[in-house]
Amino acid sequence: MPAEIKTHYRACNLCEAICGLEIKTQGDQVLSIKGDKKDPLSRGYICPKGTAMEDIYTDPDRLKRPVKRQGDSWVEISWEQAYAEIADKLVSVQEQHGQNAVAFYAGNPNVHNYGSMTHASVLRKAVQSKIHFSATSLDQLPHHLTSYSLYGHQSLIPVPDIDHTNYMLIIGGNPLASNGSIMTSPDIPKRLKGIQQRGGRFIVIDPRRTETAEIADQHLFIRPGTDAWLLMAMLNTLFAEDLINTGHLTDLLVGTDEVRSACAAFSPELAEQRTGVGAEQIRQLARDMASTEGAVCYGRMGVSVQVYGTLCQWAIQMINILTNSLDVRGGMMASSPAFGFIKPGESGAGHFAAFHSRVSGLPEFAGELPVTVMAEEMLTEGEGQIRGLITTAGNPVLSAPNGNYMDQALAGLDFMVCIDIYINETTQHADIILPPTSALEHDHYDLAFHRLAVHNTARFNEAVFEPAEGTRHDWEIFNELGLAVAARKGMEVKPLPSPDKLIDRGIQRGPYSAAAGHELELTLDKIKQHPHGLDIGPLQPSLPERLCTSDGKIRLMADYIVEDLARLGDEKQETDKDELLLIGRRHIRSNNSWMHNSHRLVKGKPRWQLLMHPDDMAAHQLQDQSQVRIRSRVGEVQTQVLASDEVMPGVVSLPHGWGHKRQGVALNIAAEQGGVSCNDLTDDKLVDRASGNSALNGVPVKVFAVHA
Numbered sequence: 001m002p003a004e005i006k007t008h009y010r011a012c013n014l015c016e017a018i019c020g021l022e023i024k025t026q027g028d029q030v031l032s033i034k035g036d037k038k039d040p041l042s043r044g045y046i047c048p049k050g051t052a053m054e055d056i057y058t059d060p061d062r063l064k065r066p067v068k069r070q071g072d073s074w075v076e077i078s079w080e081q082a083y084a085e086i087a088d089k090l091v092s093v094q095e096q097h098g099q100n101a102v103a104f105y106a107g108n109p110n111v112h113n114y115g116s117m118t119h120a121s122v123l124r125k126a127v128q129s130k131i132h133f134s135a136t137s138l139d140q141l142p143h144h145l146t147s148y149s150l151y152g153h154q155s156l157i158p159v160p161d162i163d164h165t166n167y168m169l170i171i172g173g174n175p176l177a178s179n180g181s182i183m184t185s186p187d188i189p190k191r192l193k194g195i196q197q198r199g200g201r202f203i204v205i206d207p208r209r210t211e212t213a214e215i216a217d218q219h220l221f222i223r224p225g226t227d228a229w230l231l232m233a234m235l236n237t238l239f240a241e242d243l244i245n246t247g248h249l250t251d252l253l254v255g256t257d258e259v260r261s262a263c264a265a266f267s268p269e270l271a272e273q274r275t276g277v278g279a280e281q282i283r284q285l286a287r288d289m290a291s292t293e294g295a296v297c298y299g300r301m302g303v304s305v306q307v308y309g310t311l312c313q314w315a316i317q318m319i320n321i322l323t324n325s326l327d328v329r330g331g332m333m334a335s336s337p338a339f340g341f342i343k344p345g346e347s348g349a350g351h352f353a354a355f356h357s358r359v360s361g362l363p364e365f366a367g368e369l370p371v372t373v374m375a376e377e378m379l380t381e382g383e384g385q386i387r388g389l390i391t392t393a394g395n396p397v398l399s400a401p402n403g404n405y406m407d408q409a410l411a412g413l414d415f416m417v418c419i420d421i422y423i424n425e426t427t428q429h430a431d432i433i434l435p436p437t438s439a440l441e442h443d444h445y446d447l448a449f450h451r452l453a454v455h456n457t458a459r460f461n462e463a464v465f466e467p468a469e470g471t472r473h474d475w476e477i478f479n480e481l482g483l484a485v486a487a488r489k490g491m492e493v494k495p496l497p498s499p500d501k502l503i504d505r506g507i508q509r510g511p512y513s514a515a516a517g518h519e520l521e522l523t524l525d526k527i528k529q530h531p532h533g534l535d536i537g538p539l540q541p542s543l544p545e546r547l548c549t550s551d552g553k554i555r556l557m558a559d560y561i562v563e564d565l566a567r568l569g570d571e572k573q574e575t576d577k578d579e580l581l582l583i584g585r586r587h588i589r590s591n592n593s594w595m596h597n598s599h600r601l602v603k604g605k606p607r608w609q610l611l612m613h614p615d616d617m618a619a620h621q622l623q624d625q626s627q628v629r630i631r632s633r634v635g636e637v638q639t640q641v642l643a644s645d646e647v648m649p650g651v652v653s654l655p656h657g658w659g660h661k662r663q664g665v666a667l668n669i670a671a672e673q674g675g676v677s678c679n680d681l682t683d684d685k686l687v688d689r690a691s692g693n694s695a696l697n698g699v700p701v702k703v704f705a706v707h708a
């Protein structure tokens, strides 16, 4: 008799949109994956990656047992042997070279996996190293630093109230490809169209005419890395034209006059020279922000991950604050999640520059050093050199700047262990790989992204499939390896109960709990009764009560902003006519570096080529679709160029996460794909100096024809 057909509901955890899925299964087969129409947040929306959840589950290249390197090959070993050997090697490295000779790198999928978020601390406690890196410093670090210094907590990050806004300025974000970032907003095409349907507008500022720009009311090209000029000129206009309105926040603000004098020198005319956006246009953006009720200025990767990332994110907050767009309907508001609700006294607020990296002296933030120094900390000899590494769900060889240098650094380590499902560009350097179960095999509650959602909901889903026999979830690996390391050191570390129990505790202390006197009296059990997700309602103004600063005020200026403004003002304008500025690109069918082993996602025409403006191609005597060499300070790659007027003259675009032909990679479908790694060009010395975040956009390169 064929197995029974079952219907499961499960949120997708591949990107920040957290779409509800309806999954039909029979036995251990997936029959279909569709959007869950009853999910109050995603409303039935799904993107092509959602259906590829099946491919991760069935991927023959996915590891299910620990593997140990033996020369150029891998042998399966038992969990017990793996834990014992890892504990022994890690502790030996520490005994020989000190506690901090073992470092951690945590990649992006950790924040999409609640068990990793709740349990990584067990292993950290046992290892006792203070050297931590994560994908945060390739990404949203400027947002954390800005929220930490303005609002007193790194996670009190306001998000656009996209469902009620009447004017949205999107700078350096492409939500039609990314499905929204630091703005969990599934069904983004409809949400953006909704702005237009209520008579509002949205504007995109981007060096590329992106999918989002195509449907926007207006698109403005901007020279990469120059946004700070535009944003400062908008602030300048707000003061010059007397457009400041600080609404209900007025009494909380400290330092408005300092902001006024800081932007005095940044006129729209200067900004025009730097950015290529007309001065009058810039003034109009400022006037529209000020005159529209329910307006929001929002910036993402393009402005966060560039040389002025922190300054840009700070200026964006200033624009919202000074146009009465913060903490108001239709503006930017903090979400109110059932778990992880930030209020005064909440732990994890962050700290900044408590110590600095050994070689380049970049500051820590919240206990993490910038990834951009990870390789040099491994390759530079001396006390404090990193000699052992634990990676969890990360692929820095393809994700971090100067990938070849990273590759070299990992190859030289004394010991490396990876918690990962694949043997890829990074994990191939491991001595032992510990593979966790795949997403469909464990339960799920999104800890990170309800916190950044444009509408408050809560959703818990049971596992779709029983985990394969003898496998472990990420959280179990953290518990078990943590205990093994502690035992080897003769210390005691307690394992944590399963993640569902931990979040139930958090929910029962949260804003909708009986303890808080809320009528919902939420518990995890109550949330479980809503498998499509529980609707808790739209975003609400809440900031004055939730500010986590010591005096309950918002201090607008910070020293690092003053320093960065001086750096901006002193900056020379580039004059090398041969130089082009490299930017990234995301595509709806790709996800960072690790979804290229799904046939259904990679099929069709290739998407990894270099895009270049036809005028630049003519100036460089290049033919469309020909092979080109791209050279930067740190490296050179060869790939195919496509002529495209999507990118502005002077700019070239190459997506990251490709280039799977590196030796040792065991990803069969991915390795058949063309393309090179964009991060073999990006420069580990090009950083946002305020935060230490990498500058992966706006990298100077030269492009040459390849002659047969």
Ligand SMILES: Nc1nc2c(c(=O)[nH]1)N[C@H]1C(S)=C(S)[C@@H](COP(=O)(O)OP(=O)(O)OC[C@H]3O[C@@H](n4cnc5c(=O)[nH]c(N)nc54)[C@H](O)[C@@H]3O)O[C@H]1N2
Pocket: 015, 016, 108, 139, 171, 172, 173, 174, 175, 177, 178, 179, 180, 181, 205, 206, 207, 208, 210, 222, 223, 224, 225, 226, 227, 300, 301, 302, 303, 306, 583, 584, 585, 586, 587, 588, 589, 590, 591, 592, 697, 698
């Ligand atoms: N399909 C898909 N979705 C994803 C991901 C993915 O890989 N694929 N990754 C996920 C992750 S980890 C993240 S962080 C988010 C990112 O989400 P987004 O930030 O929305 O995505 P990007 O496509 O990187 O958008 C950055 C935009 O900035 C532009 N840009 C580059 N340089 C500059 C500049 O100097 N100034 C300005 N104004 N713009 C610039 C680029 O052209 C690009 O359009 O996406 C998430 N979602």
Ligand SMILES: Nc1nc2c(c(=O)[nH]1)N[C@H]1C(S)=C(S)[C@@H](COP(=O)(O)OP(=O)(O)OC[C@H]3O[C@@H](n4cnc5c(=O)[nH]c(N)nc54)[C@H](O)[C@@H]3O)O[C@H]1N2
Pocket: 106, 107, 108, 109, 113, 135, 138, 139, 301, 392, 393, 394, 395, 396, 398, 399, 400, 419, 420, 421, 422, 424, 436, 437, 438, 439, 474, 584, 585, 591, 592, 593, 594, 655, 656, 657, 678, 679, 682, 696
């Ligand atoms: N040039 C350039 N570089 C970029 C970017 C860019 O826009 N341009 N974007 C940056 C951004 S925003 C980000 S977030 C980073 C991402 O950088 P990383 O996080 O380092 O890289 P990912 O490609 O997300 O790799 C994820 C890894 O996790 C594994 N994995 C997937 N699911 C699980 C799981 O459930 N458990 C475990 N243990 N492992 C799992 C995968 O096999 C893969 O090895 O890349 C950054 N790099």
Ligand code: SF4
Pocket: 012, 013, 014, 015, 016, 017, 018, 019, 045, 046, 047, 048, 049, 050, 051, 179, 186
């Ligand atoms: S947009 Fe796609 S990848 Fe992102 S959560 Fe939704 S279905 Fe998953």
Ligand SMILES: [Mo]
Pocket: 108, 139
């Ligand atoms: Mo990211």
